[in-house]
Amino acid sequence: MDSYRRYKRTGWLAAAILLVIGAFILSLFLGKYPLGLADLLAGDTQAGKVFFTLRLPRTIMAVAGGFGLGAAGWVYQMVFRNPLAAPDVVGVSSGASAGAAAAILFLSAAPALVTAGAFIGGLLAVLLALGLSALAPGKGHGTIVLAGVAVHSLAQTVLMFLKLAADPEKELASIEYWIMGSLNAVTLTKIGVPLLVCAAGLVVLFLLYRQIQILSVEEGEARLLGVSVGRMRLLVLLAATLVVTAVVSVTGLISFVGLLAPHTARLLIRENGKTALWLGGLVGSILLCGADMLARSVAAAELPVSIFTSLLGAPFLIYLMMRRGGWE
Numbered sequence: 001m002d003s004y005r006r007y008k009r010t011g012w013l014a015a016a017i018l019l020v021i022g023a024f025i026l027s028l029f030l031g032k033y034p035l036g037l038a039d040l041l042a043g044d045t046q047a048g049k050v051f052f053t054l055r056l057p058r059t060i061m062a063v064a065g066g067f068g069l070g071a072a073g074w075v076y077q078m079v080f081r082n083p084l085a086a087p088d089v090v091g092v093s094s095g096a097s098a099g100a101a102a103a104i105l106f107l108s109a110a111p112a113l114v115t116a117g118a119f120i121g122g123l124l125a126v127l128l129a130l131g132l133s134a135l136a137p138g139k140g141h142g143t144i145v146l147a148g149v150a151v152h153s154l155a156q157t158v159l160m161f162l163k164l165a166a167d168p169e170k171e172l173a174s175i176e177y178w179i180m181g182s183l184n185a186v187t188l189t190k191i192g193v194p195l196l197v198c199a200a201g202l203v204v205l206f207l208l209y210r211q212i213q214i215l216s217v218e219e220g221e222a223r224l225l226g227v228s229v230g231r232m233r234l235l236v237l238l239a240a241t242l243v244v245t246a247v248v249s250v251t252g253l254i255s256f257v258g259l260l261a262p263h264t265a266r267l268l269i270r271e272n273g274k275t276a277l278w279l280g281g282l283v284g285s286i287l288l289c290g291a292d293m294l295a296r297s298v299a300a301a302e303l304p305v306s307i308f309t310s311l312l313g314a315p316f317l318i319y320l321m322m323r324r325g326g327w328e
Contacts, residue, residue, distance in 0.1 A: 009275045012268050016282035020063060023289040027059040030293050057188045060195075062289040065247040068198045069254060070261030070284020074277050075205055075240040077262055078216040079233060080145060086259045087244045090144065090237060091151030095125020096248045098155045101162040101175045114178065115190060115249045119197075122245035125151050130234060144233075180304035181252035183292050194246040201243035202281075205236070209274050212236055216272070255306040256314070257284050287312060 028051065029035050035055065039047035069087075076085040087093045099121015100114050107113045132147040166172040205212070211232050248254060265279035266272060291308035 005269075005271075009269050009271075012279060013275065013282070016279055016286065020282055020285045020289070023286055023293070024059055024063055027062065027289055027293050028055050031055065031296050053187065057191055058183050058186045058292065059289065061183055061186045061191050061250060062292045063285045064195055064198060065251055065254070066257055066261075066285035066288030067281035068202060068243040068247045068284070069257040069288065070265075071202060071205060071277055071281040072240040072243045073258030073260075073284070074262035074265065074280040075212055075236060076258070078212050078272065079236055079240075081216055082145070083263070087241075087248075090129045090148040090241060091125040091155055092122045092241050092244050093248060093253055094152045094155035094159070095128075096122035096245055097179055097253060098158045098162065099124070100178050100249075100252070101159055101166075104174045104178070105162050105166055105171055112190065115194070118178075118249035118252075119194070119245050121155070122241065122248065125155055126237065126241040126245075130237065134230075144237075177304075178252040181248075181254045181306040181309075182295070182302065182304055183251055184296075184302050186250060190250055194250050197246040198243050201239045201241075201246065204239040205243070206274075206277065208232070208236055208239075209277055213272065251305070253306065254288060254309060256309045257287050260309075261287060 029037070031050075031054075033050050035047055035050055040051060073086060076087065076089055077083060079085075080089060082089070096118040100118035102121070103113045103117025107117070129144065129147040129151040132150065133144040163172060163175060166175055215229065215233055215236065244258065261284035262276065262280035264283045265276045269275055269279060287309060288305070291305050291312055294308045294312075295303045295305045
């Protein structure tokens with residue numbers, strides 16, 4: 001049985017890696033502008049500009065961002081012991097939305113400023129949620145969830161006021177487009193720092209995966225196993241939030257990836273270990289990269305990525321639940 005499970009884990013990981021590689025290569029050459037390997041090898045100037053300026057950074061962000069969202073979703077679901085846990089549990093997505101909207105309204109719609117505003121907004125939201133939970137008498141999972149819900153509501157209220165103050169013909173359209181999520185404006189200059197932050201957060205999460213598993217049990221049991229529950233939970237949630245915020249600060253809000261990817265990993269291999277963390281990240285890469293390819297190819301104008309992550313994600317999750325009897 002152990003050998004079977006090991007082969008099963010290895011098989012799914014290998015299949016996911018091959019799918020990520022295939023999606024990465026296909027994404028480089030798929031789009032409105034016809035681009036072929038022969039053009040690049042021949043030194044075509046226009047083809048080279050499209051490849052290095054548009055396709056390559058966009059594809060790198062889709063694969064890396066999807067992996068980060070999938071891995072962070074696994075962490076949220078483990079720490080909160082909640083199958084519906086997602087970045088909004090601690091208000092990070094709504095905080096990033098409010099930060100991006102504030103940057104568009106009060107600074108400019110320059111991509112670098114919007115990225116910085118979203119990053120700061122998401123980080124402030126999770127710090128506020130964790131601060132509120134620390135001040136409350138209880139220190140359990142429910143306290144953090146309630147604090148996150150409160151921060152999410154506050155950020156949404158701020159976002160509504162910012163929308164009301166925005167110019168309907170210019171600023172409001174930019175805010176709405178950012179909220180819907182898109183990789184259309186991704187460039188090499190925009191992804192450097194966010195990818196470094198995302199990578200740093202992922203390294204911390206993978207190094208602490210045993211502690212994350214311990215956090216998924218009752219707090220009394222976790223303390224008996226030698227884990228400082230409060231400090232470890234803070235560190236893990238901050239690392240996961242840095243990953244999510246780094247991604248959405250560039251892409252805008254991407255729905256469903258952080259919820260679906262870890263569920264898919266668990267349903268495929270029937271466990272919650274380190275393999276599930278890796279597989280959840282890889283499924284996230286496949287989902288976001290596939291959705292981005294559809295967003296730029298199925299219509300004359302580019303569509304928001306979140307439309308396709310939801311269209312791909314919801315039926316797939318239902319299929320897995322019906323076939324395998326739900327999550328564990």
